[in-house]
Amino acid sequence: MNENYLNKIIQGDCLELFESIPDNSIDITFADPPFNLKKKYNSYKDSLEFKEYLDWCEKWISEMVRVTKPSGSIFVHNIPKWLTYFADILNKKADFKHWISWDAPTAPMGKSLQPSHYGILFYAKNLKKLKFYEVRYPHKRDRKTGYLLKDYGGKKALLHPFGPLISDVWTDIHRIKHNKRRDSHPCQLPIHLLERLILMTTDETDVVLDPFIGTGTTAIAAKHLGRNYIGFEIDSKYVTIAKEKIEKTHNNSQIGDSWISFYLNEPRTIRNKDWNELKKYFNIPEDLREIDNTKITLISKEDIINIHKPKKDEQTYFHFQLR
Numbered sequence: 034m035n036e037n038y039l040n041k042i043i044q045g046d047c048l049e050l051f052e053s054i055p056d057n058s059i060d061i062t063f064a065d066p067p068f069n070l071k072k073k074y075n076s077y078k079d080s081l082e083f084k085e086y087l088d089w090c091e092k093w094i095s096e097m098v099r100v101t102k103p104s105g106s107i108f109v110h111n112i113p114k115w116l117t118y119f120a121d122i123l124n125k126k127a128d129f130k131h132w133i134s135w136d137a138p139t140a141p142m143g144k145s146l147q148p149s150h151y152g153i154l155f156y157a158k159n160l161k162k163l164k165f166y167e168v169r170y171p172h173k174r175d176r177k178t179g180y181l182l183k184d185y186g187g188k189k190a191l192l193h194p195f196g197p198l199i200s201d202v203w204t205d206i207h208r209i210k211h212n213k214r215r216d217s218h219p220c221q222l223p224i225h226l227l228e229r230l231i232l233m234t235t236d237e238t239d240v241v242l243d244p245f246i247g248t249g250t251t252a253i254a255a256k257h258l259g260r261n262y263i264g265f266e267i268d269s270k271y272v273t274i275a276k277e278k279i280e281k282t283h284n285n286s287q288i289g290d291s292w293i294s295f296y297l298n299e300p301r302t303i304r305n306k307d308w309n310e311l312k313k314y315f316n317i318p319e320d321l322r323e324i325d326n327t328k329i330t331l332i333s334k335e336d337i338i339n340i341h342k343p344k345k346d347e348q349t350y351f352h353f354q355l356r
């Protein structure tokens with residue numbers, strides 16, 4: 034591990050910066066590169082020739098695989114068009130795990146088959162050694178009635194109180210639409226999208242590297258969850274924004290001893306294996322069939338503290354993050 038880079042955002046070209054990262058030293062790598070769609074970045078020109086773009090992508094994808102540990106994961110976010118080429122590159126160097134489809138709806142205007150999802154390629158450096166945790170998200174409900182959207186028929190008593198295991202289609206994480214939650218960057222990702230990937234594939238203190246960190250989303254997600262990060266970014270303006278945001282971020286995305294991901298102060302992703310520890314912090318109806326129309330909620334902060342009994346200097350006994 035290059036200790037000089039740990040928990041830092043380094044300004045520079047990722048291909049040059051990768052050179053100082055040793056082989057097999059990073060727990061997971063995540064990349065959200067420019068999509069070559071002529072987006073207006075501050076300095077980067079997002080319009081390379083077809084082959085030029087793909088040759089460049091092959092270089093940083095190869096670097097991601099090289100630096101990732103044998104137990105680690107490699108994630109690449111992009112539009113389906115480019116992912117078909119990236120998969121071909123990755124299939125030669127790592128083991129396919131999943132193609133996650135992130136449904137990020139747009140209004141259907143103009144023509145049919147408008148892109149309405151992004152893909153996240155999920156590769157294991159070595160499937161046999163992969164570190165991977167099952168994760169759950171809250172049940173989807175009808176906004177007006179509060180009833181579950183999915184019909185579980187006679188099986189309601191068997192429902193998991195928190196929610197189902199995630200599939201490879203993610204429909205519960207929206208793109209950042211509101212300007213007040215957006216930095217002056219054209220393609221900022223939601224923090225809880227990264228938190229889900231991190232919870233699935235890392236443990237506390239593991240290292241997450243993002244070679245195109247933009248305004249810091251991956252680093253913020255890692256810090257929330259008690260992980261370490263390394264971020265590369267070519268544009269000094271984005272580096273400054275990222276550093277300011279990370280400074281204000283705490284590693285407190287936790288209830289009791291379990292790291293979880295929140296969105297707007299509600300748990301959004303939990304690890305399946307943590308549920309036995311976590312369930313005491315939720316109001317859960319005795320008759321589980323009531324989950325059909327009753328969302329489970331967190332108990333009060335005071336009750337969480339009473340149950341968890343945090344040590345005097347412990348800052349991370351629960352999370353109520355301002356986002």
Ligand SMILES: C[S@@+](CC[C@H](N)C(=O)[O-])C[C@H]1O[C@@H](n2cnc3c(N)ncnc32)[C@H](O)[C@@H]1O
Pocket residue numbers: 045046047048065066067068074077218220221222223244245246247248249250251265266267268271
């Ligand atoms: C799609 S954006 C990443 C956004 C990021 N995921 C976020 O949520 O803020 C791609 C970023 O890569 C940066 N970039 C472009 N070429 C680069 C290079 N060669 N090395 C490092 N960063 C680069 C751009 O400045 C841009 O901020």
